[in-house]
Amino acid sequence: MSLIVQKYGGTSVGSVARIHAVAAQIAKLAGEGEQVAVVVSAMGDTTDRLVELAREVCPDPDPRELDALLATGEMISTALLAMALRRLGLKARSWNALQLPIETTAHPGRARISRIEARALKKDLESGIVPIVAGFQGRAANGDLTTIGRGGSDTTAVALAVVLEADECQILTDVDGVYTTDPRMVPEARRLDRISFEEMLELAGQGSRVLHLRCVEFAARYGMKLRVLSSFEPGPGTLICQEYSKVEAPLVSGIAFNRDEAAITVANVPHQPGVAHAMLKPISRAAIDVDMIVVNAPREERVDFSYTVHRDDYGKALELTREAASGYPGATVEGDDRVAKLSVVGSGMRTHAGVATRLFETLAKEFINVRLVSTSEIKISVLVAEKDLERAVGALHRAYGLERAPSS
């Protein structure tokens, strides 16, 4: 008998019919003799609707009260799921963050889980009761309800799995696993049977929406096996776990992409200390997140300096950069908000120089211009014109043979 923590997202419990389907799925697992603890998100768009309601009352609602309000979404879904399980003859019990408690830091809207008191849950599991825990919420030391940020239920699930020493933490969602790239863009995209935490982190950081960065980080830190599964149809999903041995590590595991990019380039600035800082300081002061940062090798003591921001921040960032650059005679500022980023991710590339070569070769054959390049140990990201994105991802998917399962 193993212990599985399952997490069902908002879409998975988005209606009464879906709640019954989820209950049946849990009952099946329990019927196979597994111990199951469940974490649920709020039904469908409940959280969004509550945020909207709060904004109607007050454009800038008090963070403590907003958290108290949002936490009700998960309390509703836990109670309903427990009812549905009981209807199937299973013993089940809902738990909210105040009851267990799930202790967090006192940062409304972005609290961090510091401790989960699991005594009651262990007692439930020993008595054959399926505990249904409210995701996304916590309790600060002063007793306030807190929330741990969007996608927080995934993190609740991993934390719970760690505390309960579960054998696996399953994230049930509306996709049936992690793919080599987005199947809506590349029909040959293949579901991965497994992927390393490191690769998943790069994919999540590069725009893959399957799992939240924080949840993967958390699982990686504690070595908790994660599995992404569909809550709509049966299947093995994708297992995310510690890295495989070097031999079996695939060269490239997947291609992530992100359309919401905008690039700004300051050309012909003096190559001297402090210039990059002078350009970026006003951006960070304006609370604009910078993604890629690229500085080219200097030419005649002058350099080009480029970075990318979210497309929504483009106008403001361009304005701030123009101001900052006006102090450097001869410098020019150009921007482009019709760009997209694609990232090739794979643990194997650590030891294979050929991945980058193949990338540039493939894009050259397709006459696709590469605007910016940035690399990490297991990832190469390039910025291309948005109109070229789909063709670039498709060509690279074929070039790395991602449509075929690895021979291992």
Next chain:
Amino acid sequence: MSLIVQKYGGTSVGSVARIHAVAAQIAKLAGEGEQVAVVVSAMGDTTDRLVELAREVCPDPDPRELDALLATGEMISTALLAMALRRLGLKARSWNALQLPIETTAHPGRARISRIEARALKKDLESGIVPIVAGFQGRAANGDLTTIGRGGSDTTAVALAVVLEADECQILTDVDGVYTTDPRMVPEARRLDRISFEEMLELAGQGSRVLHLRCVEFAARYGMKLRVLSSFEPGPGTLICQEYSKVEAPLVSGIAFNRDEAAITVANVPHQPGVAHAMLKPISRAAIDVDMIVVNAPREERVDFSYTVHRDDYGKALELTREAASGYPGATVEGDDRVAKLSVVGSGMRTHAGVATRLFETLAKEFINVRLVSTSEIKISVLVAEKDLERAVGALHRAYGLERAPSS
């Protein structure tokens, strides 16, 4: 500076606009230098909608989970009201039953408040913070969320007022006070400036929907002044408090009525011990509430035995009574579900025999038949045909001079 506990019902906080109106009303009281603690119900028909949702999931939802579900309604309204107050520049803080806690017995759906931990609330009040407490909910000793039954928020408010030693507990609702009778039926009906707990108990028990019986009982037991006020328009409302001195006690304070009655009469049963019990046992076994019970004086060793039930239970009750009566040869069973009950209530009737005389005289003049009569110390209830109800109430209202304020 006095301390006022205010309770706002579901209609009073039924929309974002209403929440703002309530916040303004609280801010006005606080601006007058009063300390205010607030209890709120769930917005509008939230509780009904949650019950419906639960029934969709499971026709017979688990009581523990149903309570966990329903408690979210008040958590939502407390958070929104606190936001609205903060928007007006007041300090306010929402509290749910788990946080304080509000301890109750472990009877889901009909728990009783056993203790309110008021430390946090007193601290809030001392710091100039308006605490907003979720009504209707509690925490059982095992940490489960409980609810204390419909209208429970009124009881929460009175309990809180007692614990905080408040000067007054104000119930803000959609009527502006307690009336001599329902103004929709009798246009001359007059708002009472004050009424005794005892009279209010009789009125609440006799169908007046302004306050719940339990909340009045609770206030009476602890001598907590209650005031019924409109949350829609300013006014003094009706003060409910300990009985006035004998001199000022009005003969009749009001007339309550209830249309949902059905009467069953078993005629010609033997006048011997155990007959009433034999008739009523199957009724109470079927969990049917019996209201009036009347047994006439025996005639030739046989009696007539009558009682009333809620109209919804009429068919079942009639059937059970026919069965029970079949054991007594000669007994006949008759029923009527087109009857209504009216009750004349007043502390003064304790010392004035004339109230009953006036009642029968008035109804006789109107050619209204009295079907059943039952009396308590400060109340006379009569059952009449439903078609005569409106005429009866109007005539009695005039006969007792209720449209005129007492000369005191």
